Amino acid sequence: MAAYRIFGKTGLMIWIPVSTIIANIEVIQTVKLFGMVATLGNVTYATSFLVTDILSEIYGKRSASQAVWIGFFSLIAMTILMNLALFFQPLAGDAFAEQTHQSLSNIFTIMPRIAFASLLAYLVSQHHDVWSFHFWKDKFPGKRWLWLRNNFSTIVSQLIDSVIFTFVAFYGIYEGQVLIEILITTYILKFLVALADTPFVYWATHMWENGKIRREIELE
Numbered sequence: 001m002a003a004y005r006i007f008g009k010t011g012l013m014i015w016i017p018v019s020t021i022i023a024n025i026e027v028i029q030t031v032k033l034f035g036m037v038a039t040l041g042n043v044t045y046a047t048s049f050l051v052t053d054i055l056s057e058i059y060g061k062r063s064a065s066q067a068v069w070i071g072f073f074s075l076i077a078m079t080i081l082m083n084l085a086l087f088f089q090p091l092a093g094d095a096f097a098e099q100t101h102q103s104l105s106n107i108f109t110i111m112p113r114i115a116f117a118s119l120l121a122y123l124v125s126q127h128h129d130v131w132s133f134h135f136w137k138d139k140f141p142g143k144r145w146l147w148l149r150n151n152f153s154t155i156v157s158q159l160i161d162s163v164i165f166t167f168v169a170f171y172g173i174y175e176g177q178v179l180i181e182i183l184i185t186t187y188i189l190k191f192l193v194a195l196a197d198t199p200f201v202y203w204a205t206h207m208w209e210n211g212k213i214r215r216e217i218e219l220e
Contacts (some may be wrong), residue, residue, distance in 0.1 A: 002015060004204055008214035009059060010052050016067045017074030019048045022100060024118050027169075028107065030182070038185035043163075046193035047166045049154045051131055054195075056133045057146065064133070068126040072119060079115040082108040117169035125161035129153050143205065150201050158190040 003011030011157060026041030055064040086105055090097035136149035166183040174182065207213050 001200055001203060003098070004054070004213065005207065009055070009082040010065070012055055013067055015051050016071040019145075020071040020075050020118075020122065021043050021078050023048075023082055024078075028114060037054060038189065039182060040121075042186055043193055044048065046158065046190050046197070048126070049194065050142055050155060050200055052126060052129055052196040052200055053133055053154060055151050056130055056137075057114055057150075057201060057205060058208050061130060061134050064130045068123070068130065072123060075115060075119060075122070079112065081109075083112065107125065112173045114169050117165045117206070120168060121161045121165035124164060129157035132156060147198050147200060150198050154194040154197070158194055160188060162187040178205060180184060 003015050005011075006174045007014065023041035025042065027039045028066035030113055031038055031039045031040060052067055055067055082104070086101075086108060090101040129154075132153035133149050134143075136152050162183055164188065166179060170179055170182060
């Protein structure tokens with residue numbers, strides 16, 4: 001919301017690659033939440049759905065789809081660049097450089113599989129979110145129904161994302177029970193975030209309607 005208030009539509013576009021890249025680094029760490037196995041990055045990643053919903057509501061379907069592709073490109077670029085960086089060997093005798101290289105290797109050598117899972121889940125779920133948002137907007141137009149299209153589109157899209165990512169990224173790495181725990185816990189967190197982001201969509205539209213957002217970019 002700070003990015004939107006300060007930079008307008010550009011701030012929303014910027015947040016998409018920020019949230020996507022950070023979430024895909026954090027997701028490699030599993031933790032215990034409420035006694036169940038979960039991955040980090042869920043809340044960060046869930047904010048990308050908030051952004052596409054705001055873009056859909058205020059700027060239209062074209063802007064929301066453009067944001068999805070920006071996130072897609074950013075994740076590909078990050079994966080390629082970081083894996084290319086690992087081909088360079090640290091300076092011999094420089095203990096700090098060697099330690100840093102090993103740390104980067106531990107994080108990014110498994111990124112191709114994580115990135116593929118994320119890209120697939122991201123494209124399917126985000127495009128569904130944009131499509132679904134406008135589907136419900138056509139069925140229930142008007143600001144009074146904003147909560148409905150925001151929640152209906154995001155809740156289903158989050159489920160699609162969780163199922164695709166969990167099984168593509170971690171199948172064969174974790175046992176079946178752990179996979180199910182990751183899926184359930186991940187979706188519960190995303191579901192709660194989806195419900196919690198509705199006030200922020202209303203807040204964003206309120207700022208727009210009251211002239212608190214720069215309008216140098218025309219509505220589509």
